[in-house]
Amino acid sequence: MTRDIKQRKRDHLKLAQDDALKFSISAGFEQWRFIHNALPELDLKEIDTSTTFLGKTLKFPLLISSMSGGTQASYQFNATLAEAAENVGCALGLGSMRTALEDERTRDSFLIAREKAPTAVILANLGIAQIISAQSMSQVAVFCEALRADGLIIHLNSLQEAFQPEGEPDFRGALAVIGRWVREFPLPIIVKEVGQGLSRDVIRRLEEVGVKIVDIAGAGGSNWISIERERLSTDQSILKRTAYEFADWGEPTAEVLAGLTTEMTVIASGGLQHPLDLAKALALGAHLGGLAGPLLKPALAADVNQLVETLLVWKETLKMVMFGTGVATTGDFVGNRKLLKEMA
Numbered sequence: 001m002t003r004d005i006k007q008r009k010r011d012h013l014k015l016a017q018d019d020a021l022k023f024s025i026s027a028g029f030e031q032w033r034f035i036h037n038a039l040p041e042l043d044l045k046e047i048d049t050s051t052t053f054l055g056k057t058l059k060f061p062l063l064i065s066s067m068s069g070g071t072q073a074s075y076q077f078n079a080t081l082a083e084a085a086e087n088v089g090c091a092l093g094l095g096s097m098r099t100a101l102e103d104e105r106t107r108d109s110f111l112i113a114r115e116k117a118p119t120a121v122i123l124a125n126l127g128i129a130q131i132i133s134a135q136s137m138s139q140v141a142v143f144c145e146a147l148r149a150d151g152l153i154i155h156l157n158s159l160q161e162a163f164q165p166e167g168e169p170d171f172r173g174a175l176a177v178i179g180r181w182v183r184e185f186p187l188p189i190i191v192k193e194v195g196q197g198l199s200r201d202v203i204r205r206l207e208e209v210g211v212k213i214v215d216i217a218g219a220g221g222s223n224w225i226s227i228e229r230e231r232l233s234t235d236q237s238i239l240k241r242t243a244y245e246f247a248d249w250g251e252p253t254a255e256v257l258a259g260l261t262t263e264m265t266v267i268a269s270g271g272l273q274h275p276l277d278l279a280k281a282l283a284l285g286a287h288l289g290g291l292a293g294p295l296l297k298p299a300l301a302a303d304v305n306q307l308v309e310t311l312l313v314w315k316e317t318l319k320m321v322m323f324g325t326g327v328a329t330t331g332d333f334v335g336n337r338k339l340l341k342e343m344a
């Protein structure tokens with residue numbers, strides 16, 4: 001891997017922790033409140049937060065969203081996330097595998113995840129820009145096999161590429177390429193954004209080419225346009241000033257979910273800040289929620305205990321919401337909009 005890519009990844013991890021670079025708009029979950037059910041007719045012991053995803057059972061419907069891989073620091077980072085995912089029984093998405101395809105020496109920083117999480121759902125990840133420009137499907141499949149990945153995420157990040165000094169903003173033919181990978185790749189394909197969100201129309205177009213699983217990765221949390229803006233130098237001042245205009249660009253996650261009618265499996269990441277947001281995302285119709293930014297600090301500190309505790313608070317909150325609304329299983333909870341009221 002070139003020094004430039006390593007430096008970029010270090011910049012990303014540092015800047016992604018900066019709250020000043022997050023959206024000033026929210027993902028929109030505060031628009032919704034659960035209706036308390038004082039007669040749940042359930043014993044708390046009966047509440048079952050488990051779900052199935054890609055043929056495996058999760059103890060609760062959460063995905064640790066794709067973040068890192070490919071540098072020495074990300075070996076420990078991914079080991080920490082994987083240990084926590086295995087412990088609490090949630091799914092884990094890894095960061096873009098681009099570096100592992102370009103430089104074999106970086107592969108361990110991804111493969112460590114499977115070592116630390118032998119039974120978890122693990123998703124590999126690659127950008128559509130890299131797939132269009134260079135990647136051979138068989139090379140990606142071989143790496144996914146080594147990882148015993150349960151699926152491959154393809155991320156769409158057009159504006160991140162556009163504002164990145166070294167970006168590859170050529171997205172011509174992306175939809176057709178995704179359709180081909182859905183048909184021919186040996187594992188399930190999940191398509192996601194990285195924080196600007198998949199609109200309802202884009203989700204419909206993805207469905208038309210056969211995509212079965214999408215992750216909205218909407219606006220409200222980590223913001224890759226603002227992060228890339230901070231990496232632009234002063235002699236790129238026109239692009240940098242332009243990026244300020246896009247500081248709140250994107251589809252808020254809860255807004256997309258609320259307007260969605262689809263048979264697809266939907267993951268809601270992007271701006272889930274509070275544990276209640278996961279429950280709201282599920283009641284609005286998501287099969288899983290996803291978190292990246294909120295887990296960054298404990299993961300970088302290699303603090304498995306703190307990470308596990310944080311994730312267990314999200315799980316416990318979901319269990320209490322299910323009891324508080326009188327719903328025993330995630331099957332009856334997902335998409336059950338009658339449990340929510342919209343605030344004026």
Ligand SMILES: Cc1cc2nc3c(=O)[nH]c(=O)nc-3n(C[C@H](O)[C@H](O)[C@H](O)COP(=O)(O)O)c2cc1C
Nearest residue numbers: 016065066067095096155217221222270271292293
């Ligand atoms: C440090 C960091 C690195 C990320 N790297 C990737 C990546 O390699 N591939 C990807 O699809 N998304 C990546 N993302 C985006 C997340 O997976 C997620 O969709 C997005 O951050 C929105 O979730 P959040 O608001 O909970 O952070 C990254 C996010 C962070 C914070």
